[in-house]
Amino acid sequence: MSLRLSILPALLSLSLLASTGQAEDAVKHTNYTIALAGLPLANAHFQTRKDGQRYSIDAQIASTGVGEFLADTKAEMLSAGAVSDGQLKPDEFRFRYKYGKRVRSFETRFEDGNVVSTIAEPAHKKRKGWVEVRPEDLKPVTDPVAGLILPVSTDPCRSVIAVYDGEARLDLKLERKGEQKFATEGFRGDAVVCSIRYEPKSGYRRGHRDVDYVRKLKTMEIWFAKAATLRVYAPVFLSIPTKYGTLTVTATRFDG
Numbered sequence: 547m548s549l550r551l552s553i554l555p556a557l558l559s560l561s562l563l564a565s566t567g568q569a570e571d572a573v574k575h576t577n578y579t580i581a582l583a584g585l586p587l588a589n590a591h592f593q594t595r596k597d598g599q600r601y602s603i604d605a606q607i608a609s610t611g612v613g614e615f616l617a618d619t620k621a622e623m624l625s626a627g628a629v630s631d632g633q634l635k636p637d638e639f640r641f642r643y644k645y646g647k648r649v650r651s652f653e654t655r656f657e658d659g660n661v662v663s664t665i666a667e668p669a670h671k672k673r674k675g676w677v678e679v680r681p682e683d684l685k686p687v688t689d690p691v692a693g694l695i696l697p698v699s700t701d702p703c704r705s706v707i708a709v710y711d712g713e714a715r716l717d718l719k720l721e722r723k724g725e726q727k728f729a730t731e732g733f734r735g736d737a738v739v740c741s742i743r744y745e746p747k748s749g750y751r752r753g754h755r756d757v758d759y760v761r762k763l764k765t766m767e768i769w770f771a772k773a774a775t776l777r778v779y780a781p782v783f784l785s786i787p788t789k790y791g792t793l794t795v796t797a798t799r800f801d802g
Contacts, residue, residue, distance in 0.1 A: 576592045577799060600629070625692045632698065639711075678749075694718075698777045714748075714750050718743070737769040767783075
């Protein structure tokens with residue numbers, strides 16, 4: 547899977563999880579916008595369920611506007627698991643995408659924070675320079691959806707988050723930059739601003755230009771706001787500089 551179809555959708559998904567419900571048992575529907583240089587690329591719809599100490603997050607992302615002219619793109623993601631002290635601990639992650647005529651799907655199972663199985667269909671054709679995923683890379687890790695939902699008792703700009711998306715293993719390195727005002731439907735207040743760096747570990751092709759480009763970026767940002775009802779920090783904004791303008795993902799509704 548190329549970086550564009552793996553790492554970037556993963557990064558996008560991290561910033562799309564704004565709502566986790568206001569009641570012990572709840573279902574929430576939220577919508578988001580993804581844009582490049584201010585031009586709409588995709589819309590996203592998330593359905594979040596919380597039932598006691600269990601959660602599930604279903605996501606549907608589809609190209610729109612300019613994005614429809616670039617390629618017909620659709621993605622579906624599911625993260626499900628337990629809620630413990632405000633932190634999401636996945637035991638299942640599914641990711642399926644369609645990019646033009648290409649379709650791939652991934653299913654990963656977790657146990658106690660470690661990957662116990664993963665299936666990719668069709669299997670990736672490993673070219674020269676492919677960095678194999680080692681057993682030690684898969685413990686402990688989280689999925690790219692649950693990884694950035696953090697307890698309010700922690701600093702959201704914590705140092706390193708280990709992520710596995712079903713094929714690629716990467717570290718997200720965060721560092722606090724300050725605070726910014728943020729307002730959207732359901733929320734108005736301060737957001738914590740973190741710089742975010744991408745560090746590939748395995749499950750990618752060494753020397754791939756997209757991987758190298760994102761790895762060298764030093765100006766990516768992610769903003770967190772408090773979802774007080776569940777006592778977590780969740781991302782509300784992400785910006786990624788690209789050669790064609792800044793890619794942004796913005797929460798258009800956030801239940802703070």
